[in-house]
Amino acid sequence: MSATIESLRNIKIFVLYLMENINYPLDFVTINDIVMQTDYVMYLDFAEAFGAMLDGGLIVKIDEGGQELYSVTEKGRMVARELKSDILPSMLDRALSAALRYLNFKKRDIVAKCVIEETEDHRYRVDCSFVEKKTCIFSQTLVVDTKDRAERMKANFYDRPEAVYRGVLALMSGNVNYLFD
Secondary structure, three states: OOOOOOOHHHHHHHHHHHHHHHOOOEOHHHHHHHHHOOOOOOHHHHHHHHHHHHHOOOEEEEEEOOEEEEEEOHHHHHHHHHHHHHOOHHHHHHHHHHHHHHHHHHHOOEEEEEEEEEOOOOOEEEEEEEEEOOEEEEEEEEEEOOHHHHHHHHHHHHHOHHHHHHHHHHHHHOOOOHHHO
């Protein structure tokens, strides 16, 4: 697990930084999902900070077509800009990159799926796929010797599916050759 941000103040700065850099209103579930991409913030801490940011006028609720969305206020933008140096730049960079990848997958409506099946010879087949608008855009099958290994692969796949997709795409298109050096 990564290092966590524990102070409520820094959690607010972290969330505001992400929301400001994404720069369009998001629903609560999506904000939660982007914050949770890197495990820097625990859910209960996020929920507490979110309520405090609403109460403090750092974010505002917008009703857009019957959907509750949240946006950073000018006061929130100022807090994010002025206080972001309280958090390691590498943490902010990693979190923003993960959030943008997640939003790209969500915007494209890509669904990740991973299924484990035991084979006749008591090994385990791990079938992973991505479906975009009812079209399979990625499918990979691996056979491994233990259920534990298969379960770890499945967990890693679901942990960062967009990274798996981008990594395989880069390897297969020849854009990454660090594995072969």
